[in-house]
Amino acid sequence: MPLSSRHLLGLQGVPKEDIQLILDTALTFREVLERPIKKVPTLQGKTIVNLFYESSTRTRISFELAEKRLSADAINFSVSGSSVSKGETFKDTIKNIEAMKVDMVVVRHAAAGTPLFLTKISNANIINAGDGIHEHPTQALLDMYSIREKFGKIAGLKVCIVGDIAHSRVALSNIFGLITMGAKVSVCGPSTMIPKYIEDLGVQVIYNIDEAIQENDILNVLRIQLERKAREYFPSIREYAKYFGIDRARLEKNKKSIVIMHPGPINRGVELSSDIADGEHQIILQQVTNGVAVRMAVLYLLGTVN
């Protein structure tokens, strides 16, 4: 049974069967990653371009590794933010890449909707590796994979996403994916960072982190942007850490059994204290390993279907 789309642009509207298929396929690739020779010939002869308009070492390396493990030819094309406005247009860049006969494009871009735009000007399979504050579907898929790995299921679990929900593509993709898979989703963060109409998505809003800890099985803690512009949304990093940061004392005060996730990189002492970031509650490094398997699954399913 193939996926219902030849692109992965986001998780909004993606049917449950597709997510299930990706997670199941990822499980087989996860086993490959445990072998001494971590390579399969599945995508031999396929050319994949990693088109990164925004620097993201982690996501790019994860994709690159997934591509290599599938024996695809991977090409990295990175465009630094400043040259975008001066250089050739996005459309021209894509047309050029298209002329080189590539099969798949993994795209990271600061502007929302760019992967969809790409599907209109290219024949390649398009995979969204993060577009603006819109979606980051492979991150949410690896989060869901990690949840399933830990709990053996997703349906019925209570997941709270903590942090700057309004400016997070990780949050939005997780919300769409988790709701489709039957989880109960809430968000927690300063009210300036919660979108005004978020409840219309079927998400509960919690402003008190202790309440979020008490009521959930999993906290998916987002990285807080430390730049000045992001900080206009809350008074200070100190205040954020005090009222929304998670440390051992806070967990002990509430309850013990909770799973902590984080998409990385962590601001230690801000959203997570070090004892939590390295402690027994977290599955952060499993997430990283699972990320490669999930991306292998996505590339494999999209690359061998059409």
Next chain:
Amino acid sequence: MELLLKNAALLNPYEGIDIAETDIVISNGVIKSIDKVKNQDSKYFRVIDLSGKIIVPGFFDMHVHLREPGREDEETVKTGCLSAANGGFTGIACMPNTDPAIDSAEVVHFIKKQAENNLVDVFPVAAATIGRKGEVLSPMAELYEAGVVGFSDDGTAIKTAGILKRVFEYSRMYNLPVIEHCEDDSLSGGAMNESINSTILGLPPIPSISEELIVMRDIIVAEYAKANLHIAHISTQKSVEYVRTAKRNGINVTSEVTPHHFTLTDDMLKSYDTNYKMNPPLRTAKDVQEIINGLKDGTIDCIASDHAPHSLEEKESEFEYAPNGIVGLETSIGVTLTELYHKKILTLNQVVEKMSSNPRKILNLPLPSFRIGSSANFTILDVNEVWTVDIYKFKSKSVNSPFNKRLLTGRAVGVINNSKMFYSGEMIQIS
């Protein structure tokens, strides 16, 4: 040189004219007779059969962006005028956000020179402040003398209430309106209306209060300064309510709406098509409904296109980076007839008011007259023609329209003004 227009209906609400079918003789651009003409076709240099068509006073679009001077690759005064004529307008007011801005008599003279000998009358609106920066008043008296019809920092609101008050006070001496683009930029800066859709699409939101705050501010200052305030491209429910209340309280405020704001909603953005990107942004169905109410009850006086040409290279880009605005001159009448007239929201009389007489009244311009001896200033409508918008048939230099391929009912088939007629794609000298 005499032109005979045969079998046309004639409608002019403010002169009480409503004739089901008649003939009109135009001699050297002037109305010579309105009466059935017996078969003497050979004596006229041209005879045009307008059976089933309605002649109305020439339509006027009071919010047009010509890109000259500055971005002649996107539109010039000439191409903008041709686009207006093709869309059914005999007069337009052009906004001052050119480069340089229309903030000196020289630029006004330049634009007027570019518009000479044109079918379409072009009336510049001047910047209220130098460079539209909201700091120093533009030479308003000199601009008035040069022939501008209003003041506006369009593209942005006049920056502070303090400057606004002075602009109001100064413009009052010449009885010119101040046309406000209502936007508090400390709240805007996004790419689309704030709604559930902006969350789903991950596009930075612009809350409706960004417009509403400035509408309120402007009404308060206009009342205090006893000035004429015109709200451009009104787009939200509450803005309409505030203007309605202000009118009831006797404040001199008028308003306009664009065809896209009474037709489209932010649901359209799901395609990330940059032809749905404009400022103010498309709002929600609730906002559209209140705009419809405002059009019906007269809160909204005019329909104006906010014609904003942009090059294909700039529009064919990432949504967040694309410029705001769409072309509208050649779809405005069609969309209005389809969405308002045929859906029985406005009568044809009301359409004529909102697209011909009201904008001219707001700008203190004379109204076209159908009296014998007046120069002919007509728009010729076929309200029942079914047609499909094709951006490649536009006369505008730009094609950034969200209405491409849309099926419309009703359009302007021709215009007459300044001894010229534009009909069936042909410019005809009639004197």
